[in-house]
Amino acid sequence: MSTDYSQEKLTLVNELIYQIKVKEAMSKKVIFFKENVTFREIQLKLKEKKISGVPILDKERNIIGIVSIDDVITAFDKGYVDKKITDYMSRDVITIPQNFSVVSAINRLEKFKVGRLPVTESLDSKKIVGIITLSDILNRLLVVVQSIAEKVQDKEVNNTQISHDLIKRVERKPLRFEVKGDDFDSAGRVASITKKYFQNLGISKDIIRRIAIVCYEAEMNICLHSLGGSMIIEVNRNNAVIYAHDKGPGIPDVKLALKPGFTTASEKIRALGFGAGMGLPNIKRYADKLEIKSSLKTGTELKAIINLGVRNEIK
Amino acid sequence: MEVKDLIRVLDAEVLCGEDFLGQEIIDFGASDLLSDILAYSKDNYVLLTGLTSSQVVRTAELTGAIAIVFVRGKLPPQEAIGLAKSHHIPLLKTDNLMFASCRKIAEELKKEEKNK
Numbered sequence: 405m406s407t408d409y410s411q412e413k414l415t416l417v418n419e420l421i422y423q424i425k426v427k428e429a430m431s432k433k434v435i436f437f438k439e440n441v442t443f444r445e446i447q448l449k450l451k452e453k454k455i456s457g458v459p460i461l462d463k464e465r466n467i468i469g470i471v472s473i474d475d476v477i478t479a480f481d482k483g484y485v486d487k488k489i490t491d492y493m494s495r496d497v498i499t500i501p502q503n504f505s506v507v508s509a510i511n512r513l514e515k516f517k518v519g520r521l522p523v524t525e526s527l528d529s530k531k532i533v534g535i536i537t538l539s540d541i542l543n544r545l546l547v548v549v550q551s552i553a554e555k556v557q558d559k560e561v562n563n564t565q566i567s568h569d570l571i572k573r574v575e576r577k578p579l580r581f582e583v584k585g586d587d588f589d590s591a592g593r594v595a596s597i598t599k600k601y602f603q604n605l606g607i608s609k610d611i612i613r614r615i616a617i618v619c620y621e622a623e624m625n626i627c628l629h630s631l632g633g634s635m636i637i638e639v640n641r642n643n644a645v646i647y648a649h650d651k652g653p654g655i656p657d658v659k660l661a662l663k664p665g666f667t668t669a670s671e672k673i674r675a676l677g678f679g680a681g682m683g684l685p686n687i688k689r690y691a692d693k694l695e696i697k698s699s700l701k702t703g704t705e706l707k708a709i710i711n712l713g714v715r716n717e718i719k
Numbered sequence: 720m721e722v723k724d725l726i727r728v729l730d731a732e733v734l735c736g737e738d739f740l741g742q743e744i745i746d747f748g749a750s751d752l753l754s755d756i757l758a759y760s761k762d763n764y765v766l767l768t769g770l771t772s773s774q775v776v777r778t779a780e781l782t783g784a785i786a787i788v789f790v791r792g793k794l795p796p797q798e799a800i801g802l803a804k805s806h807h808i809p810l811l812k813t814d815n816l817m818f819a820s821c822r823k824i825a826e827e828l829k830k831e832e833k834n835k
Contacts, residue, residue: 589798592777599781609762609783616781617757677770677778682754689758 420548421541426509427502429544430523430534436461439468439490443479446471446489459522459532460493466530467522469493501527502534506541513538578638583623585632585650588676595620598637602644607712614690615644618708621683622648628673630703643692644710652703658696662688720744720824720831722765722786722809728827729813729820731788735800736809742785749821753778760784767820771795776802776810784808790817 436459437446446458450473457472471493479485484492500509500521509521523534579601581594599616607615619637626633626648633650655661662684669679688694691708698704723740725731733740746764750756753774756766762783768775771793779787780802787803789795792814795803803810813820 589773592774592781595781596777613762613781613783620777620781621754621757676772676774677751677753677768678774680752680754682752682758686754686758 416549416552417545420545421507421510422505424506424541424544424548425502426500426504426506426523426536427534429506429509429540430502430536431540432534434459434522434532434535436465436532437471437489438462440488442488443471443476443485443492447476447485450476456519459497459535460489461532465532467497467499467524467532469495470497470522472519497522499524499530499532500536501525501529503527506536506544509536509541510538578636581635583626583633583635583648583650585627585630587627591624591627592620594623594635594637598646601637605639611644611710611713615646615710618646618687618690618710621687622646622706622708624678625683625704625706626650628669628678633703639712642712644712646691646706646708646710648704648706648708650703652700654700654703655696655698656700658698662696720827722811724827725765725786725788725811725824728823729788729811729815731811731813734789734795734810734812735804736786736807739785739807739809744785747821747824748784749817751817756782767817769793769817771799773799773802775799776806776808779803779808780806786811788813788820790815790820 435449435453435455437449439460439462449458450456457470459467460469460471462468469489471489475493476485479487479492498512498516498518498521500512500523502523502525512521513519520535520537522532523536525531525533579598583594584590595616598619599612602612602615619635623635626635630650631652633648635649636647638645660666663681664685665681667679667681673679684696687706687708690710692711693709695707696704720743721740722742722744726733742763744763744765746761747767748756748760748764749767751769753770756778760766760782763785764783765786765788766775766779766784767788767790769790771789773796775787775795776799786809788811790813792812794812795810800810815823
């Protein structure tokens with residue numbers, strides 16, 4: 405069995421909609437009405453503000469209902485447009501707490517076919533602190549994506565001072581290590597030496613951290629799950645390349661092993677604080693590219709690549 | 720908050736690294752799952768844990784921790800202390816449980832916030 409999982413990365417937006425909270429995306433300025441207005445008054449406001457619905461709040465800003473443009477049209481139709489909304493407005497209001505992620509907001513907007521969700525202070529509160537629409541969410545997403553792009557740019561600029569000569573020199577000298585199976589006490593040695601090695605190259609702290617963690621998890625995998633193997637860490641152009649090979653027994657289902665939480669660890673391993681099923685998912689999280697080849701006959705080969713952030717020079 | 724403030728806040732004993740207690744703490748991480756620490760910790764953080772193996776010290780070193788607090792009065796093995804010494808990571812021990820330790824730190828942080 406041989407699989408390349410680098411293509412399978414979650415898209416950025418997919419990850420972001422789980423991270424961004426409703427609070428960050430919502431509009432805090434809520435146009436609302438008290439209960440004592442007519443449909444006509446609301447219709448004028450909707451027209452003026454170019455919006456398609458308003459929440460109805462009480463004195464304490466607790467939500468008691470909602471009136472949408474559809475409700476106004478119905479009121480025209482049935483002839484009660486000049487009456488107070490109290491007896492006609494929908495009182496089943498779909499809301500969302502401000503600490504939920506925007507993915508829940510998207511789901512609710514779709515499920516209940518509404519254009520906006522009033523945002524409550526918390527799950528068990530009716531107090532309205534904002535309102536959220538699909539376009540608010542899109543706006544916020546674009547802002548976040550842009551700031552990520554800017555950060556990446558800054559990093560590239562910051563890293564140009566790393567000596568290219570130094571990188572060239574180490575390109576020819578990869579680090580090689582034997583890793584024993586079932587040897588918990590010395591596990592982490594490879595990662596520790598590798599960390600020092602890259603510190604000496606003057607690579608940025610954040611990237612060293614990712615290299616160290618990838619090494620450590622790969623090393624732990626050999627120690628915990630295999631009959632032993634070896635690791636090679638080399639610098640190849642702009643990348644740190646971490647190879648971890650073991651002699652077996654191989655991973656029967658690589659896809660399953662990459663699932664966060666999936667584990668085959670023994671009690672002994674768990675007692676050490678490992679075996680939570682986060683090893684390969686962590687490697688995937690921190691590496692820019694990950695390839696895993698595993699066979700029940702020849703063991704497992706892992707190759708993780710982390711970009712060092714040094715700008716390419718024309719050779 | 721500095722690492723040495725934890726001695727007072729948690730009524731903790733310093734096992735090693737007395738010379739490195741002056742560092743400013745940026746964040747805390749409390750877990751008995753090293754994989755979680757590897758996935759979510761920030762630089763210059765203090766690790767609170769109930770685990771005592773040498774791997775705790777390895778994880779701390781690799782993730783940029785500036786101290787480890789062993790909760791529930793647990794004592795790490797000599798190898799772990801040796802490893803921590805060589806990497807200049809102070810080890811502290813408290814009799815407080817994990818939850819109580821976290822609560823006391825949170826209270827202290829609140830107090831600091833107020834005094835600002």
